Amino acid sequence: MSPSRTTAFRDRISYQALLLGGFSFIATALLVIGNIATHDAIQERRMENLRASLSQVIPDSLHDNDLLDSPLQYHDATGRPMTIYRAVQELQIRALAWETIGKGYAGDIRILIGLAADGSVLGVRVLNHTETPGLGDKIEATRSDWILGFTGRSLRDPPLNKWGVRKDGGDFDGFSGATITARAVVESVRDGLVFFRENCTALLEVPVIHTPVME
Amino acid sequence: MDQNYGQITKDGLWNNNIVFAQALGLCPLLAVTGTATNGLGMGLASTAVFVASALAISALRGIITPQVRLPVFVLIIAVLVTLVDMTMNAWMHDLHKVLGLFIPLIVTNCAILGRAEAFASRNKVLPSLVDGIMMGLGFTFALVALGATREILGSGTLFADAKLLLGNWAGFLELHLIPDYKGFLLIILPPGGFIVLAFLLAGKRLIDQALTRRGKPLTVVPAANQRKVI
Numbered sequence: 499m500s501p502s503r504t505t506a507f508r509d510r511i512s513y514q515a516l517l518l519g520g521f522s523f524i525a526t527a528l529l530v531i532g533n534i535a536t537h538d539a540i541q542e543r544r545m546e547n548l549r550a551s552l553s554q555v556i557p558d559s560l561h562d563n564d565l566l567d568s569p570l571q572y573h574d575a576t577g578r579p580m581t582i583y584r585a586v587q588e589l590q591i592r593a594l595a596w597e598t599i600g601k602g603y604a605g606d607i608r609i610l611i612g613l614a615a616d617g618s619v620l621g622v623r624v625l626n627h628t629e630t631p632g633l634g635d636k637i638e639a640t641r642s643d644w645i646l647g648f649t650g651r652s653l654r655d656p657p658l659n660k661w662g663v664r665k666d667g668g669d670f671d672g673f674s675g676a677t678i679t680a681r682a683v684v685e686s687v688r689d690g691l692v693f694f695r696e697n698c699t700a701l702l703e704v705p706v707i708h709t710p711v712m713e
Numbered sequence: 714m715d716q717n718y719g720q721i722t723k724d725g726l727w728n729n730n731i732v733f734a735q736a737l738g739l740c741p742l743l744a745v746t747g748t749a750t751n752g753l754g755m756g757l758a759s760t761a762v763f764v765a766s767a768l769a770i771s772a773l774r775g776i777i778t779p780q781v782r783l784p785v786f787v788l789i790i791a792v793l794v795t796l797v798d799m800t801m802n803a804w805m806h807d808l809h810k811v812l813g814l815f816i817p818l819i820v821t822n823c824a825i826l827g828r829a830e831a832f833a834s835r836n837k838v839l840p841s842l843v844d845g846i847m848m849g850l851g852f853t854f855a856l857v858a859l860g861a862t863r864e865i866l867g868s869g870t871l872f873a874d875a876k877l878l879l880g881n882w883a884g885f886l887e888l889h890l891i892p893d894y895k896g897f898l899l900i901i902l903p904p905g906g907f908i909v910l911a912f913l914l915a916g917k918r919l920i921d922q923a924l925t926r927r928g929k930p931l932t933v934v935p936a937a938n939q940r941k942v943i
Contacts, residue, residue: 514781521785525792532796539803546806633898 552583552595554639555612555621560592561585570701574693582701591615591702597625598690600682604628607637607682611690615702618652622687627679634679644671645683653691661688718843725847732855732910733917737824742856743906745815747867750875752860754812756853758797760846762819763828765793767845770833777834786829794819808878824852855913862909867901869894 507513545566552565563586570582585593595612607627612620622645624637636642647670653661662668663681672680694701731737738759745755769789770777777785798816801809809816819825828848833841865871869891875883899905 508778509780514778517776517778518781518784521788525788528792529795532799536799536803540799543803543806630898630902 551610551623551625552612554623555595555610556583556585556593557620560587560614560620562587565595572697572701575696586704589704591704593620594694594701595620596690598686600686602627602629602682603634603676603678604630607679607686609683609686611687613690613694616652617691617694617698618650618655619648619687619691621646622648622683624683629679630676633673633676636673636676637679637683644673644680647671648687653695658688658692661685661691717840721840721843722847725844725849726851726854730851730855730917731824731848732852732859733914735824735827736914737827738822738852739910740821741815741818742859743903743910744818745812746856746860746863746906747901748864748870748874749857749861749872750878751811751815752856752858753853753872753875754808754878755815756849756856758801758812758816759819759822759825759852760849761797762790762793762822762825763849763852764842764845765797766790766825766829767833767841768838769793770829771836771838771841774834782830782834783826786826786834790825790829791820811874811878824848858913859906859909862913863900863905865890866909867897867899867905869896 549566556565563584565583565585570584571579572582573579580596580598582594582596584591585595593612593614595610598609598611600607600609605628607629608625610623610625612622614620623639624645627634627637629635629637636644639645656669660667660669661684663670663672663677663684665672665677666681668684670680670684728734732739732742741755741759745751766786766789770786773785773789794817797819798809798813801816802813828844832844836844861871864873869889871888871890872883872886875886879886897905900909
């Protein structure tokens with residue numbers, strides 16, 4: 499083909515269409531390959547993360563099962579599905595943990611709550627948030643001890659109407675300049691405790707995870 | 714040709730620096746530069762995309778027609794960014810935890826499309842590769858400069874959490890410059906990014922002016938002034 503005929507061919511609409519279509523096809527193929535190649539590794543990392551967070555809110559001494567093993571699929575009062583991880587020891591549920599979302603100052607705060615079977619808090623951790631650096635990020639365990647203050651608390655200590663930040667007449671310290679952030683976390687934990695109180699029979703039903711061999 | 718590469722290098726790193734001269738890519742720039750470490754990570758990830766897109770586009774420039782070049786460039790860049798994102802998520806997970814939010818932002822970095830359009834689509838593979846590396850490094854330099862300034866002024870540290878990004882050997886980079894520093898929140902927040910960027914841009918102008926003044930004989934300066942008056 500002479501150069502002019504090549505140009506004419508490349509200027510035709512069918513060439514443009516083929517070019518775009520071809521590139522879209524190659525792009526899709528590359529993404530599919532990339533997804534297949536990384537899917538398992540990404541899944542594994544996600545599990546590792548979850549396991550590491552869970553081990554912070556449920557002590558190892560409280561369970562002999564894998565916490566990620568057959569979690570309970572439940573739903574909260576509004577019907578939102580939630581996944582509850584259960585710590586089982588000697589066929590008894592010793593502790594529960596689940597993720598909840600608080601409405602922070604700058605978006606959602608993802609919080610992991612761990613409760614003992616008697617309804618007291620074993621631990622609370624913030625998984626991620628977009629609060630103001632320097633003010634609201636004191637909810638992270640790596641930056642401040644504040645989040646550890648929930649440990650051992652329950653709906654009896656303090657009573658339900660005292661579950662709030664000091665500014666709202668509650669029992670928990672807020673941060674100056676980031677009251678909304680602290681309030682979101684405190685109220686999420688409170689709601690978690692209330693949820694547990696209302697659903698504890700269903701939540702503590704012994705699951706058939708591993709049936710140990712009876713001797 | 715050697716001179717040509719020298720010119721590309723100089724342009725990428727300084728004269729035509731993406732941030733300091735072209736003022737492109739400000740969205741990721743301002744979003745991540747709260748610390749020098751984040752800036753470095755974002756810069757390196759962007760450099761990878763700069764290089765890969767320069768290679769792909771200069772290699773394919775023969776078959777891409779001007780009429781559909783933009784969608785094709787966008788497609789190539791989007792695929793590359795997604796691949797970088799997935800790769801980092803799978804095998805550089807700690808870094809991904811720090812930067813994960815910002816990786817998709819690389820797509821919105823108009824500088825990458827800009828280089829594809831202005832350079833890679835008009836040049837051979839090798840010069841495009843050099844241009845991609847140098848533009849990427851220039852961008853990294855700007856990110857680290859901005860991040861370091863904001864980090865020192867805002868929290869009194871430098872390269873905090875560098876271990877997360879580079880591994881344990883990078884511990885020596887983590888400096889706590891000002892003990893008992895209360896922090897200067899404004900600098901860490903987005904407005905601080907704009908303020909610091911303005912000072913850095915002005916600083917670059919001053920350096921350039923000083924260089925030209927030193928490079929030229931003193932008598933030229935009044936002549937230039939005269940021309941401006943006329």
